[in-house]
Amino acid sequence: MKTFINDLVSTYLSEYGDKPLESCIITPSKRAHRYIKAELMAQEDSGFLPALYSIDDFIFKYTPLLRIDEIDLTYKLFEIFKKHKKEADFDFEEYLSYSSILLNDFNEIDIQMANGKDIYAYLTDVKAIQLWNPDGSPLSNSQKEYLKFYNLLGFIYSDFRNQLFKEGLCYQGMAYRHFAENILASFEQLKYKNILFAGFNALTKSEEIILKKAQQIKKAKILWDVDTYYLNDQMMEAGFYMRKHKKWDFQLESQAKSHFSSLEKTINIIGVAGTLGQARLAAQIIEQEQKEQLEKSPEQAKISALIPADENLLLPILNSFSKTAQENTNITMGFPLEHTHAYTLAQNLIKLHLHAAQLDQGKHHTLYRSELTAILSNDLIKSLNAYKTNPIKPSFQKFIKPIEVHALLQEANLEQLKDSFENCHNQPHLLLEKIHFLLNTVYENNQKSEIELLEENETDALLQLINTSKRLGSLVTEHDQPKQLKGLNILFKQLTIGLKQAFIGKTEKGLQLMGLLETRLMDFENLTILSLNEDILPASSFSNSFIPADIKHEFEMPGIQEKTAVYAYHFYRLLQRAKNIHLIYSTTKKALSGGEKSRFIKQLEFELLKYKSNISIKHQLLSFDDIKIPQKKIIRIEKDTSIMNKLEELAHKGLSPTRIISYIRCPLQFYFQSIAKIKETDQAEDIIDDRKLGDAIHKILEDFYKPFKGKVFPKEKLAPFLKEIPQLVEEYYAKEFKGNTDSGPNYLSLKDTSYYLTQFIKYEIQHNSPLEIIGVEEYLQRNMKLENGLLVKIHGNADRIDKKEGVIRILDYKTGAVDAKKIKYLEDPKKPNESIFTKPDYDKAIQLFVYHWMHKNTSYQTAQSGIISFRNIKNPYIMLEGSENMQYTEELFKNLIQEIFDKETAFEAQDKEDKICDFCNYRNICSK
Numbered sequence: 001m002k003t004f005i006n007d008l009v010s011t012y013l014s015e016y017g018d019k020p021l022e023s024c025i026i027t028p029s030k031r032a033h034r035y036i037k038a039e040l041m042a043q044e045d046s047g048f049l050p051a052l053y054s055i056d057d058f059i060f061k062y063t064p065l066l067r068i069d070e071i072d073l074t075y076k077l078f079e080i081f082k083k084h085k086k087e088a089d090f091d092f093e094e095y096l097s098y099s100s101i102l103l104n105d106f107n108e109i110d111i112q113m114a115n116g117k118d119i120y121a122y123l124t125d126v127k128a129i130q131l132w133n134p135d136g137s138p139l140s141n142s143q144k145e146y147l148k149f150y151n152l153l154g155f156i157y158s159d160f161r162n163q164l165f166k167e168g169l170c171y172q173g174m175a176y177r178h179f180a181e182n183i184l185a186s187f188e189q190l191k192y193k194n195i196l197f198a199g200f201n202a203l204t205k206s207e208e209i210i211l212k213k214a215q216q217i218k219k220a221k222i223l224w225d226v227d228t229y230y231l232n233d234q235m236m237e238a239g240f241y242m243r244k245h246k247k248w249d250f251q252l253e254s255q256a257k258s259h260f261s262s263l264e265k266t267i268n269i270i271g272v273a274g275t276l277g278q279a280r281l282a283a284q285i286i287e288q289e290q291k292e293q294l295e296k297s298p299e300q301a302k303i304s305a306l307i308p309a310d311e312n313l314l315l316p317i318l319n320s321f322s323k324t325a326q327e328n329t330n331i332t333m334g335f336p337l338e339h340t341h342a343y344t345l346a347q348n349l350i351k352l353h354l355h356a357a358q359l360d361q362g363k364h365h366t367l368y369r370s371e372l373t374a375i376l377s378n379d380l381i382k383s384l385n386a387y388k389t390n391p392i393k394p395s396f397q398k399f400i401k402p403i404e405v406h407a408l409l410q411e412a413n414l415e416q417l418k419d420s421f422e423n424c425h426n427q428p429h430l431l432l433e434k435i436h437f438l439l440n441t442v443y444e445n446n447q448k449s450e451i452e453l454l455e456e457n458e459t460d461a462l463l464q465l466i467n468t469s470k471r472l473g474s475l476v477t478e479h480d481q482p483k484q485l486k487g488l489n490i491l492f493k494q495l496t497i498g499l500k501q502a503f504i505g506k507t508e509k510g511l512q513l514m515g516l517l518e519t520r521l522m523d524f525e526n527l528t529i530l531s532l533n534e535d536i537l538p539a540s541s542f543s544n545s546f547i548p549a550d551i552k553h554e555f556e557m558p559g560i561q562e563k564t565a566v567y568a569y570h571f572y573r574l575l576q577r578a579k580n581i582h583l584i585y586s587t588t589k590k591a592l593s594g595g596e597k598s599r600f601i602k603q604l605e606f607e608l609l610k611y612k613s614n615i616s617i618k619h620q621l622l623s624f625d626d627i628k629i630p631q632k633k634i635i636r637i638e639k640d641t642s643i644m645n646k647l648e649e650l651a652h653k654g655l656s657p658t659r660i661i662s663y664i665r666c667p668l669q670f671y672f673q674s675i676a677k678i679k680e681t682d683q684a685e686d687i688i689d690d691r692k693l694g695d696a697i698h699k700i701l702e703d704f705y706k707p708f709k710g711k712v713f714p715k716e717k718l719a720p721f722l723k724e725i726p727q728l729v730e731e732y733y734a735k736e737f738k739g740n741t742d743s744g745p746n747y748l749s750l751k752d753t754s755y756y757l758t759q760f761i762k763y764e765i766q767h768n769s770p771l772e773i774i775g776v777e778e779y780l781q782r783n784m785k786l787e788n789g790l791l792v793k794i795h796g797n798a799d800r801i802d803k804k805e806g807v808i809r810i811l812d813y814k815t816g817a818v819d820a821k822k823i824k825y826l827e828d829p830k831k832p833n834e835s836i837f838t839k840p841d842y843d844k845a846i847q848l849f850v851y852h853w854m855h856k857n858t859s860y861q862t863a864q865s866g867i868i869s870f871r872n873i874k875n876p877y878i879m880l881e882g883s884e885n886m887q888y889t890e891e892l893f894k895n896l897i898q899e900i901f902d903k904e905t906a907f908e909a910q911d912k913e914d915k916i917c918d919f920c921n922y923r924n925i926c927s928k
């Protein structure tokens with residue numbers, strides 16, 4: 001197979017091969033440089049290689065400004081803000097909530113050579129128009145503040161750049177802009193007479209100026225990698241940038257190849273469930289390929305690539321590989337720091353101290369037991385003395401005192417960590433010292449050990465975080481910001497969350513496991529791409545910026561269309577020379593992304609086949625059973641006598657629908673919550689979340705309906721109540737949140753509560769016929785006798801029970817999203833596996849069924865159960881469908897309760913869906 005790198009080296013040799021010391025090659029990134037060097041040596045073994053630069057390295061080498069990182073930029077920008085805000089107590093924490101967005105915007109403005117001052121002036125005008133009151137009423141104080149903020153941005157942008165410039169410093173966009181604005185002077189200082197730019201596609205405005213100018217002054221040649229298939233079809237996103245470039249580089253069109261129409265290809269499109277399914281399938285494909293390649297020449301073995309479009313698949317893939325496959329794999333992709341044990345350890349220590357400082361205002365330095373457990377269960381801490389189990393035993397106590405912590409550390413032979421858990425008095429620099437100390441202790445221990453205790457990526461992550469905590473510590477002391485742990489928590493996350501560890505392989509042989517962006521310039525005969533799902537490839541269009549898409553468009557900055565075009569190019573470019581292609585997507589539905597296969601696959605299926613007949617496309621859907629899944633480590637708790645006693649206690653006290661749902665989601669989670677009674681971490685933030693919004697609605701409606709219990713509800717009461725709602729909501733919030741509701745999330749929640757209630761009562765006025773209120777917050781209870789004679793109490797409160805048109809309705813208020821399709825029995829005696837009791841998504845249907853079942857005990861009248869959904873305000877009553885299947889459901893329900901109390905059935909970790917574990921508060925304990 002003739003690759004782009006073959007072409008690049010041939011072009012270089014024919015154009016500049018006789019003057020290597022006067023020539024350089026510039027590429028979009030340096031990932032492919034090792035391959036270019038190898039090819040140069042293979043084609044021309046003269047001993048002199050040209051200089052190779054990524055565009056970034058090239059610009060910074062020839063720019064008189066020094067690049068500084070995000071930590072320094074964040075503090076420098078804060079100083080500028082302080083100057084403009086003229087507020088002595090300008091809040092650093094508030095500033096952190098938008099600082100990184102602003103830094104990104106500044107970078108983009110500069111790299112795209114846009115006029116920052118004009119953009120921010122335009123933005124301010126747009127915001128002013130949005131706030132303008134047509135009735136002439138003046139702006140409120142908060143609206144004025146809002147406008148003032150936007151008004152400042154233009155000045156801050158200019159001052160920030162000027163200040164950095166004065167100090168000889170810059171960020172990436174500033175350096176590119178400076179190079180492009182001084183293009184002739186910039187080129188004059190180059191020691192190279194010839195430049196070959198190769199493999200570029202999406203150029204920023206500054207890059208475009210640099211390439212164009214270099215070409216005009218005959219210093220440079222540009223080598224594009226493009227196929228006529230997507231270049232000539234105006235509708236294809238992949239050719240978007242190339243079509244733009246061909247307007248100024250007249251050689252582009254002649255360089256276009258026609259691989260899609262000339263080469264034979266087999267494209268296998270395979271849908272498989274979830275992360276694990278994809279990883280396992282990839283391992284099967286790769287192992288098969290490697291086996292075949294072993295039988296061929298070793299040269300053949302270097303032309304396979306595995307590309308997980310979602311980098312979170314890296315570890316599942318490696319875990320699915322056999323030892324031989326791992327040894328023959330060269331990983332060239334960044335691994336997110338946040339997925340390492342080192343990051344979790346640092347983050348958990350921050351959380352522990354943050355919450356300790358908030359509890360009792362830190363006076364008695366009490367720690368949350370569960371948070372301490374999470375730290376001591378971390379694999380890195382275990383590496384210190386290699387104990388196998390967590391020294392903290394399950395306990396009823398939610399908190400733990402320092403004296404108990406010391407005793408516990410002593411017992412676990414971890415006394416050296418004592419300082420890490422002592423009071424840091426809400427002082428960020430002291431906490432950073434503790435983080436530094438803890439991570440360093442683990443690192444040093446690993447270094448001293450004769451056997452390798454930690455994986456290589458964990459030691460790299462430790463080093464990265466040790467350096468970050470040290471640097472941050474000196475900046476926090478120098479600037480005396482942030483002043484509290486809350487701010488440090490935000491800052492630490494902000495500076496570390498996007499960091500990646502370089503996983504750079506040492507050889508170009510074997511399977512190349514790499515990220516999509518790392519594939520630039522490279523070609524592979526055998527290609528496997530994973531996670532070809534919408535919102536992954538192409539990535540979601542969400543953009544974190546203060547500059548709206550239409551203003552970006554106005555100022556010729558790239559928007560969603562351009563970003564999608566970049567992904568499309570990478571995808572099609574990879575495909576153009578490949579021969580055996582596997583495109584794998586997940587069939588698992590996700591709440592946000594919808595789990596849809598990528599539109600790129602759909603395009604191939606519909607368009608590529610029409611374009612060329614010697615491309616064969618096969619489509620397969622595999623189930624889990626088609627792929628051999630490695631045996632998982634089963635986490636199980638056997639029901640010994642003490643657990644059986646606790647279960648009996650629970651049977652007497654009663655099981656609520658919520659607990660039953662928790663068991664269906666994961667029996668182990670149910671065990672932690674209801675038997676071991678390990679408390680979930682409290683949300684210490686002082687904000688009103690969705691749950692609290694629900695509480696407010698429940699309470700206000702309870703107070704309203706309660707006086708009419710047992711009576712026909714007087715419909716004429718609704719209209720006056722409607723008028724009172726804003727006042728009632730404000731009173732409720734003022735009482736519950738002690739005045740902390742004038743701004744921020746609390747204010748928004750208050751407004752949401754008022755809105756939902758108002759809309760609901762309006763609906764009631766319009767649609768409701770006479771109604772009898774039977775119960776409000778009505779306690780329902782029913783006992784179930786198990787086979788062993790144990791009586792289990794099932795109980796719960798129904799929000800409202802009423803009677804309408806002769807039918808009793810047991811109603812539950814819901815403020816979260818409700819999928820009406822999931823409010824049904826879904827029982828079929830022939831398909832017990834489709835029971836609502838096996839599907840966590842049907843939690844609301846289960847809850848309604850249990851209410852119905854409990855109510856049946858007390859009343860033999862016709863009844864229905866349902867939800868009042870405040871989000872679905874056009875049709876808020878969603879009733880449980882399919883009650884003809886109730887009897888069968890009842891049998892399954894009894895089996896379920898029987899199972900919970902069955903001595904022989906252990907509590908096991910769930911294996912239904914990964915997302916259940918993602919949202920589980922016991923993740924750290926369970927270590928699944």
Ligand code: SF4
Pocket residue numbers: 665666667668669909910916917920921922923926927928
């Ligand atoms: S992390 Fe997953 S397996 Fe473990 S308890 Fe939670 S839901 Fe169950």
